[in-house]
Amino acid sequence: MLVIFGLSRKERPLGLIALGCAVCGHPGPQSLVHRRTRFTLFFVPVLPLRSRLETRCPQCGTTRTITRTEARRLGADQTA
Numbered sequence: 001m002l003v004i005f006g007l008s009r010k011e012r013p014l015g016l017i018a019l020g021c022a023v024c025g026h027p028g029p030q031s032l033v034h035r036r037t038r039f040t041l042f043f044v045p046v047l048p049l050r051s052r053l054e055t056r057c058p059q060c061g062t063t064r065t066i067t068r069t070e071a072r073r074l075g076a077d078q079t080a
């Protein structure tokens, strides 16, 4: 019997938030994404493994994980 399993990673953009970059000092807004990882069985997502919010600097590409509370405080309208 052949069992095909793996991981599925998806990103959903949530907009821009007002946050400066701690690495390059870029003062502008950063994009906020919701990244989810799920266990898949026969290419069907069956079990959520990880869910987190990340910001990405448009200048240097640095990503940073933030909490939902912090995202709401910084002006994100929808944090899923």
Ligand SMILES: [Zn+2]
Binding pocket: 021, 022, 023, 024, 025, 026, 057, 058, 059, 060, 061, 062
């Ligand atoms: Zn940066």
